[in-house]
Amino acid sequence: TTFLELGPDAALTPMIEGILTDDVTVVPSLRRGHDEQRQALTALAKLHVTGITVDWTALLPQAGRAVDLPTYPFQRQRYWQRASTSDGDLGAVGVDAARHPLLGAAVTLAGSDSTVLTGRLSVHSQPWLADHVVGGAILLPGTGFVELALSAGGQVGCDALTELVLEAPLVVPERGGVTVQVLLGAADETGSRPVTVHSRDGGPDQPWTRHATGTVAPATRPPSFDLAAWPPPGAAPVDLTGRYDAQAAAGLAYGPAFQGLRAAWTAGDQVYAEVALPAGDGADDGYRMHPALLDACLQAVGLDTAQVGPVRLPFAFSGVTVTVPDATTVRVRITPAGDGVRLDIADAAGLPVASVDTLTLRELSAAQLAAGRPDPLYRLAWQPAGTVDAPPVRWAAWEDVRDDVPEVVVLRSEPGRDAAAVHRATHRALEHVQTWLADDRYARSTLLVATRGAVAVTDEEAPDLAGAGVWGLVRSAQSEQPGRIVLA
Template sequence: AALNGPTSVVIAGDEDAAVSIAASFGAQGRKTKRLTVSHAFHSPLMDPMLEAFRKVAESLTYEAPKIPVVSNLTGTIAPAAEIATAGFWVRHVREAVRFLDGMRAMEAQGVTTYLELGPDGVLSALGQECLAGESEHVALVPVLRSGRPEAETLTTALATLHTRGTAPDWAAYYAGTGAERVELPTYAFQREHYWLDAGTAYGDVSSVGLGSADHPLLGAAVSLADAEGFLFTGRLALDTHPWLADHAVMGTVLLPGTAFVELAVRAGEQAGCDLVEELTLEAPLILPERGGVRLQIAVGAPDDTGRRTLALHSRPDEAGDDEPWVRHATGALAAGGAEGSFDLSAWPPAGAERIDTDGLYEGLADAGFGYGPVFQGLRAAWRGDGEVYAEVALPEDTDPGAALFGVHPALLDAVLHTIGLSDLTENPGQGGLPFSWTGVRVHSVGADTVRVRLSPAGNGTVSLQLADVTGAPVASVDRLALRTVSPDQLTAPGGASDALFTVDWTPIPATSEQVSPDRWAVVGSEVPGLGTLGGEIAAYADLGALAEAVAAGTALPERVVVSLTGDSAAPEGPGAANQARPAFEDTPEGR
């Protein structure tokens, strides 16, 4: 009567014969069950009613189906003209149901979504057994389920069809409910699980009287009450900033020199200074394997020209109040940084020669520079006309991303890797760390891919110009100097011996030539001892008098001697010599 599956067959007909066949299967260990039905459908016992059924079927009006129909009468796609006849449906009463063949016919047609219209999910269960191929991407969806609310099962079925590419008539479904269509985001859902990363948890710093710094490397920012300065604080650790572990030098994780630049840029932004005039790194900031370091950035009050001093210090988490802070960098911030006027839209530059970058990071690793994936951003490089060009990008999954920084430290650090491929510095090919930055400007923020032009800037320094993928300016550096580093310079923080760079006095031998005082000038009272040199030495009451004499045509003196002994006519204090400079620098000879 029916082939319902590979192991499910229904037998119908004379009761004695059917019972005998069932007993034979039972003796073979097969499971059998007598169905509770009123008639032996799909068997010869239906013959007496076929003519009466035909008359009823012929009284109906038929239309050809608009979609293909797989018939359980044949187990194949039924011809449209045949379905629209009474004889087709009479055969359905008499002949066997070939459900197994019908399911496999649909499977062969590429069907992967099956909707069961009926009082329960019996056919969905049978259909699952009929499929011969992989079933993990197949869905069999019953519209109704026994014992469950109809509205729930119907809605679930429609939702399942919708998620599998079918387009239900939602207007008809929601008719009369007042529901309205709303716009979804313009991007496709990624279908990825997302665990919220707490990141650097500083909490609500406003509850303790501080302002949020809104920066991945900082926690709080506050303007000082008794001065026109600012103080920024934060905490750095590998558990809260794991991406920094990708910047290891000689086996020690260091805060990149480019991160100091980013911190200076952020501090300058809040202080109204868009130019990092200078930034000198004095000691490395080592990130320990366990625990972290506390960070302070102090920005001083503006001087007469609007310049502000900058100092960055750190101290380990476990340090007591009596333990000194380590100063890592000092610098100056200023306002009025020029807009970027360069253009790198023509890319790569015409006539530039491609530089082979294969094996770059392997070579740097052998030299002790262990750059992880986040810092391996150099994609391509070229050289031409004494300059070097590069294309640098952050990995797609970099977290935190470029949008949270002025210029992402890992991106800017990867820019510097190009220097090792060139002869722009005194030691080409040797790895080095940033030592001093001059004239750093950020023109636009958030770039994750940049084009770079590196040019010699004199005295072993280089200048940098960074642009986005359209060639528009992102950042520029007037001069950058690098210094080599050795393992003994990378010890745990705690004192001056840890400094990466130290001051070394170099003796200059005294000249044996006779010094003539003819082009000397004295400001203030006569300086004891000058008379022994002989000659006429011009004297001026104060700096103003010297400036007037130079403006009137007096030859610019080769040396100016200023008394620091307290004469009221002369400036006092250790800065007196610097105060004398403007008196003659603003002249044609001085310039």
């Protein structure tokens, strides 16, 4: 029931498969047009997984160690080790390790009390970022800026985020990455420090974009509330079926990493919710509160209304405190607070984990989203040609050239759209080009072949067939005799 075809190509494999159709494995050792080594290894691997014993020691004679792979299909659980964001000896280049999943290095500026923390965001290093898509673009969630500010402040003893205002979205490219900097200014008399978050997509010649500004301060008193009674007595459950699909249709697409809203209830103007970080997305220790988890808490805002409204994203935070880091499952209570809402976040026992005094949401316009996108690598734009001050050039039509050959000789091609016109135009162009190249009188002149409509400028235009034929012919002549002929 198993056949290995030895030969230069898979000539017999399809015949055998066509005759023996029931429970048969046919493996060609080589295939025409394929790399021989890769194809041979592929054949051995296919035999191996179908139950044939392969002597791997003949292929790999060196001493090695066998590693068992999972026996289940790969799903969303990562098996291979993640790339570290802080590899190498940073002290050797004069900076300190930030020891955070989003921030790799920190440096204190000489002559001041300011500190700069830097890191690089990418879908490769932080795969969960790809699950936050707004208007077709991958955005760092607003909770990501909160995490950056809190973690940076924690480096200098400022564990509370007094305020944070988001000014521009941060678009994460699908390939490559974006550099982020968190700048902590000098402390005032109360110990508070200004904080800003900038990003730059590309090399050192690219400009920085400021995304958020705020203030961090030393923590004063921890939040005090009790969510032990759960679900809240008298609260009405909220049906969450289809909510993520409705949000995606409105322009906010949450992938699995951000689909952490598990259950919700309403009681008057308050909303209660259970939120959990999906398995595998909290493996990176070091977060104050994982941005995907805090974002899922924010998703409960507005659940007291029946319908999903326009996409609203975090605009401003005030009074953010995290007392228990690295939480993966929480309870949240949302209460109206002025123009925004207050969030009380507790663990599974109802004890405080974090709190947000005020959160304000705003709609994100298409213009704001476009402003946050990096410029495309390629673009098409019409530029005015202007005029050139140059001395007059002597020129003449081909038919008017006599013994005194001018600097430029113009050969005009007649337009046409049938086969006969194409033949006439190309034969005429060929005859004159051959004469031009063979006659020494033209050695110091330039032949200008002029057509009309031979090249389409817009997608709606249909090129002139005779002119297009002349262009093809003359371009071949140009490649053989560079600098002698010009097409216009």
